[in-house]
Amino acid sequence: MRKRLLLAALGTLILFPLAGWGILAIFRDNSLAIMFRSPVAVWLQIPSGIALGFALGYGAQYVVSRPFLGGVEKKYSRIIAGLKLKHWHIIFISLCAGFGEELLFRGAIQPLIGLWITAIVFVAIHGYLDPRDWKMTVYGVYMTLAIAALGYYTDYMGIIGASLAHAGIDYVLFRHLIKSGKSQFNDRIEIELPQENMFETNLDETDSQTITTEKATNTLNKPLLLL
Template structure:
């Protein structure tokens, strides 16, 4: 199980390390430049689109987790955070680091070479959301491939800031859902004692 210090370290590495890896990858390319990742026509509108789209995708993800056969998937992810008591600043920080760092690497540096769908599958596989031993986890993983592809299309057709904002708000909503469930269960357990 992760503890808060490990999660903080991983988040900081995701923000800076993944950005550095993206820079390294693109330094070998004549076709794609690192600075081009950050081009945008309308930064604020791009962010609003991302926040709206990411919230819709998170809402759909929460609905999917309510399907009886997939409830244990939500419980699995909830268990990861059982011993980590996150505050709102923690949730916002971790979500920001993942949204920025992962989008720069996957959408900005990997997607131009592998395409939207291969990058989405790679993203989900590397996060461990597909499991040969757990069919329900893999079904949810298939939904996450669609989510990752949506981030890819947001980057390709709008800007990296849309993908970052969508990823950020998706994670905020999912983190807060898991933490609320943990608090509710802890409250139930302490009331039952």
């Protein structure tokens, strides 16, 4: 399961920019120059992009941690925690998503259809603007504003910083959801342990990991509160 996620991240990093370049090349000349536009020097984009990403990421963490969104956070934090990702996995996946998705959406699609339409489409594709789920939509509205901020950053600063900002958002959310999921798992063990002893239930660690992996597999294609 973890291997599938890492391969998907690598595919995003490789295929999304290629798709963006192909789309942009159909409608615009100098497609690569547009896609990799950098009005400001890269060495200035790196710290500012990371700072923006962490700020937006902690903002997303605040939103998803509100009591009325508790059920959403608990559901997806258990899934993320169940993947048992190492720290380098989180960094790798965040960077792949950040650069792959930004080069496609902010680099290629935004110049064609506009900043706000791109932001709305991007968040809707991730499943966060769902009229059937108002809680998820609240989170989606915040994410739309955050992605619009990345769009403005791209136009005024550059795509490299925007990509790092995107990666920063995912990194913060990954860390938060993993921490929250582990906390729920520990609380659940403490609560259920007496009952398991009463009925002499014998669920070993391998069985537990299998169940967790199956749940994660069944929900991989659903919104995970990440970008």
